Structure formats: C-alpha cells, structure tokens
Amino acid sequence: QKEVEQNSGPLSVPEGAIASLNCTYSDRGSQSFFWYRQYSGKSPELIMFIYSNGDKEDGRFTAQLNKASQYVSLLIRDSQPSDSATYLCAVKVGAGGTSYGKLTFGQGTILTVHP
Amino acid sequence: DAGVIQSPRHEVTEMGQEVTLRCKPISGHDYLFWYRQTMMRGLELLIYFNNNVPIDDSGMPEDRFSAKMPNASFSTLKIQPSEPRDSAVYFCASSLLAPPLDTQYFGPGTRLTVL
Numbered sequence: 001q002k003e004v005e006q007n008s009g010p011l012s013v014p015e016g017a018i019a020s021l022n023c024t025y026s027d028r029g030s031q032s033f034f035w036y037r038q039y040s041g042k043s044p045e046l047i048m049f050i051y052s053n054g055d056k057e058d059g060r061f062t063a064q065l066n067k068a069s070q071y072v073s074l075l076i077r078d079s080q081p082s083d084s085a086t087y088l089c090a091v092k093v094g095a096g097g098t099s100y101g102k103l104t105f106g107q108g109t110i111l112t113v114h115p
Numbered sequence: 116d117a118g119v120i121q122s123p124r125h126e127v128t129e130m131g132q133e134v135t136l137r138c139k140p141i142s143g144h145d146y147l148f149w150y151r152q153t154m155m156r157g158l159e160l161l162i163y164f165n166n167n168v169p170i171d172d173s174g175m176p177e178d179r180f181s182a183k184m185p186n187a188s189f190s191t192l193k194i195q196p197s198e199p200r201d202s203a204v205y206f207c208a209s210s211l212l213a214p215p216l217d218t219q220y221f222g223p224g225t226r227l228t229v230l
Contacts, residue, residue: 034218042223043206043221043222043224044206044220045220045221049218068171088158102160102171103148104160108157
C-alpha cells in the first residue's frame, strides 16, 4: 500500500464547476497535510495546508481533513481553465514517528478544466 | 525575496560522467530538501538538512549520490558516476519552520538527462 494515494485522473470538469480532488494516507501519525499545484514543466507550488479536522477555506479553494478516515480532499469552486494542472497531496508525520519531518507526496491528480 | 535558486536549469551528460546540481535556499530558511521527480516514481525526497546538518538521507538511492551543505546559503547534490536511470527533474526546496508544521518552497528544478 502506498503511503499517500491519489487518483491519477485525468479529472475533467467544465469551466465554472466544482473540482473535487481526493487523497488517502496510511500513517495514522500524520499531522500535517498539504496541497501543491504543479503546472507542466514547473515546480510544485503550495496552495493549501490543513492541520485540524474539518474544512479550511481560502478563496475558491477548500481543504477538508478527516483523520479518522485518513482522508484529505481539495475542492476548487468555479473552476477556471487556468486551474488545469497536476495537484499533489503531501503528508507529514508528527514528532516521534520514524519518518519525522519527511514530506511524502502522492502521485498527483491531473485536472483539466475545459471551457 | 528571489526564492529558491537552482543551477543549472538543464543538464545533459553522458553515462559515467560526474554531475553536480546546486541550490541556494531562501535567505533565513534553516531547512533544505532535495527531491527527484520522474513519471514513474513521482516526487521523492532524497535528503534534507537542518542548519546545514543532514537529518535524513534514507531516500538517497545509492552511493553514487551524495549531498553537502557547506553553509546556510548553498547546497550541492552530486551524482558520480551518472547513469541513464538518473534522468529526472531534481528539485531543491527550503523552509523556515521546523517540521511537521513547515511550508516548503520549491526551486525551479534542474532537468537532468543522462545519455
């Protein structure tokens, strides 16, 4: 089982729709969760982070965390063609874990927003 | 701030040659990370430093790979001898706060091709 799993997609949504990106993780000691966006040929760019159960909103983006289910998601409202990119979920374990401090990435989900 | 700086941006070399990748982290950041990204394996953490000291090098694939951080503003990743399977994009990232609550900022990457 991979430590961090994402559907590779591609996920295709029409402009203006809500895009929903999902991620599951295996280490129950994980404490920090990040969403990065990566355009083709570019470096990953942080767009959201979440540490507590529940929702966290930032503009058109909402991150959702459910530690009991080991599940984190990213919602993009009013999707735009400029949102087309690969979205990477990343997870970090807390202190005391064997991988303390290590950021583990999922394979990424390719999102395409079509006009 | 100029962000994380990496050089060279592109490197083409022949199998068996030594390759040195360079990174300048964001000023004041005390954590530095080296990643490798391929289509097959995604984004992998190779090694990271705190205050110039290597903390976790468990991701370094083999002895052909070595990394140093002689001071707070410079790090190198060396591959000797290089092999075609080392072809990938290598990213450097830096952060200010200690894991697990840090935010990592990525450099533009070095695209390495080993013929």
